[in-house]
Amino acid sequence: MSHSAASIGVIGGSGFYKFLQTKRASRLKTPYGTPSAGVRLSEVKGRPVAFIPRHGERHEFPPHMVPYRANLYALKELGVERVYGPTAVGSLKASIRPGDFVISDQFVNFTNGRKDTYFDGPETAHVGSADPYCPELRRVVVEVAKDMGIRCHDKGTVVVIQGPRFSTRAESRFFRSQGWDIINMTQYPEAILARELELCYVNISLVTDYDVGLEGDPKVKPVSNDEVMRVFDANLTNLRSLLLRAIELTPSKRSCPCGSAMRNARIKV
Numbered sequence: 001m002s003h004s005a006a007s008i009g010v011i012g013g014s015g016f017y018k019f020l021q022t023k024r025a026s027r028l029k030t031p032y033g034t035p036s037a038g039v040r041l042s043e044v045k046g047r048p049v050a051f052i053p054r055h056g057e058r059h060e061f062p063p064h065m066v067p068y069r070a071n072l073y074a075l076k077e078l079g080v081e082r083v084y085g086p087t088a089v090g091s092l093k094a095s096i097r098p099g100d101f102v103i104s105d106q107f108v109n110f111t112n113g114r115k116d117t118y119f120d121g122p123e124t125a126h127v128g129s130a131d132p133y134c135p136e137l138r139r140v141v142v143e144v145a146k147d148m149g150i151r152c153h154d155k156g157t158v159v160v161i162q163g164p165r166f167s168t169r170a171e172s173r174f175f176r177s178q179g180w181d182i183i184n185m186t187q188y189p190e191a192i193l194a195r196e197l198e199l200c201y202v203n204i205s206l207v208t209d210y211d212v213g214l215e216g217d218p219k220v221k222p223v224s225n226d227e228v229m230r231v232f233d234a235n236l237t238n239l240r241s242l243l244l245r246a247i248e249l250t251p252s253k254r255s256c257p258c259g260s261a262m263r264n265a266r267i268k269v
Contacts, residue, residue, distance in 0.1 A: 086206065087204075
């Protein structure tokens with residue numbers, strides 16, 4: 001497979017195992033193992049796109065076992081420079097409702113034990129992560145959502161938990177008390193690994209639930225897997241349309257700082 005097979009990548013989350021009609025697929029091997037599934041190559045308006053289902057073809061990889069490093073590395077090897085990462089998330093705020101989209105601008109990491117860097121030694125690097133998501137891609141997605149009339153929050157902090165279990169009421173109460181917006185299990189380390197590879201990365205969060213419920217409203221029950229998939233499926237058309245249009249409008253050349261993220265990050269001895 002050519003090392004310039006695609007310039008745009010999509011890593012699909014729960015409920016998003018297929019994206020486009022596949023022209024070809026290959027289970028690439030990387031120094032970090034094999035990706036979650038074969039990388040599928042297709043086109044959007046003549047633009048080559050590479051797609052990986054984050055959790056595998058049959059959701060065989062739970063959040064803490066996803067081969068994040070292999071997924072991103074495989075896309076990089078194919079020539080990808082920009083990555084769209086749709087995910088299902090829970091809401092921590094009444095104003096962020098199921099069916100809404102959130103284009104995250106910050107994350108808080110509560111995972112543990114995940115392989116979250118390509119620099120395990122002897123080479124050492126400290127990548128900057130003050131603004132972990134690509135500003136250019138975030139702007140594209142927000143503008144597309146607005147044009148499509150999709151209810152979309154143009155920023156938000158996602159707290160990333162280890163999973164695969166959902167939060168306790170006490171944990172969720174703590175997360176809400178910090179002012180954080182949404183909750184997810186896969187945004188870390190995916191976003192920061194993309195940064196280490198100098199890839200542009202944007203998260204498109206589809207809100208599927210209110211985490212442990214909605215305080216003051218006993219009719220809103222805590223999240224369940226069935227409810228997550230029901231809401232995700234109901235909004236899959238919007239997500240697919242949003243992605244297709246965003247890919248079509250992605251600038252051909254990057255004007256963001258993502259491509260030079262590692263310029264001064266490596267330790268020189």
